Amino acid sequence: MSSDVAAVAPPLTRREFLYYLWGASIALFMAEMGGALVWFAFPRFKEGEFGGIINVPIADIPPPDAGPKDFPAARIWLVNIGEGRLSDGRQPDEYAIKPGVKALYKICVHLGCLYKWVPTNDRFECPCHGSKYLTTGARIDGPATRNLDAFPFEFVDAQGNVLAKSGLMGSGKVEEGDAVEIPEGAVALRIDTGQRIQGAPNTEPGGGT
Numbered sequence: 001m002s003s004d005v006a007a008v009a010p011p012l013t014r015r016e017f018l019y020y021l022w023g024a025s026i027a028l029f030m031a032e033m034g035g036a037l038v039w040f041a042f043p044r045f046k047e048g049e050f051g052g053i054i055n056v057p058i059a060d061i062p063p064p065d066a067g068p069k070d071f072p073a074a075r076i077w078l079v080n081i082g083e084g085r086l087s088d089g090r091q092p093d094e095y096a097i098k099p100g101v102k103a104l105y106k107i108c109v110h111l112g113c114l115y116k117w118v119p120t121n122d123r124f125e126c127p128c129h130g131s132k133y134l135t136t137g138a139r140i141d142g143p144a145t146r147n148l149d150a151f152p153f154e155f156v157d158a159q160g161n162v163l164a165k166s167g168l169m170g171s172g173k174v175e176e177g178d179a180v181e182i183p184e185g186a187v188a189l190r191i192d193t194g195q196r197i198q199g200a201p202n203t204e205p206g207g208g209t
């Protein structure tokens with residue numbers, strides 16, 4: 001008799017077939033769950049909408065010491081701190097400020113109301129519990145316990161080259177950032193509304209209205 005007859009695998013039993021089918025279903029389910037987790041884990045903000053990069057033409061930035069400019073869709077008050085603001089006696093001494101642009105988040109850092117710009121008092125005021133802030137972002141009164149939050153940004157030229165940026169752009173840090181003056185040749189400001197910078201702690205004077 002010949003001994004080189006090829007061995008033939010026995011057919012799957014019904015039990016084995018169901019076992020493999022069950023395993024494949026579990027593997028498929030896990031792969032779908034993994035994909036869903038990745039989908040939800042990464043933000044999907046488009047450029048130009050809140051949560052993504054907001055492009056602001058230089059012409060839309062208010063002049064130094066003018067009132068702030070409202071960008072409702074971006075949830076930003078854009079301010080330009082000039083020499084007049086630097087010498088504002090209401091500015092708390094412990095928060096050194098620089099001239100230039102800041103992109104302030106429009107939400108009050110106390111309990112989340114929308115604060116307003118009040119030109120007659122030359123300051124932001126929150127209608128909910130009376131916190132008050134200067135255009136530098138400094139809290140000067142009310143129950144809030146820190147300065148306003150802001151967003152990091154960068155100035156770019158017509159080719160998209162970065163000419164200057166706030167110290168925190170892309171850094172992942174959350175400390176209060178400095179203002180940055182508009183550099184020569186800048187055509188646009190790019191604000192990253194996906195990376196909020198927390199205002200510095202500030203509780204003096206406290207509890208006013």
Ligand code: FES
Nearest residue numbers: 108110111126129
């Ligand atoms: S939410 Fe603005 S002062 Fe309370």
